[in-house]
Amino acid sequence: MDQESEPALFVFFGSAILELETEFLCRIL
Incomplete structure (x- = not known):
């Protein structure tokens, strides 16, 4: 995999x- 695509x-x-x-979290709260 290219290093440019990893980030x-x-x-x-x-x-x-x-x-x-x-x-x-919104559903719990």
Whole structure:
């Protein structure tokens, strides 16, 4: 995998996980 694409994938998955966590917390609260 290219080193240039690794940070992009990391940010993409990071933002996706953060969005899921936010939705999960909102449903609990």
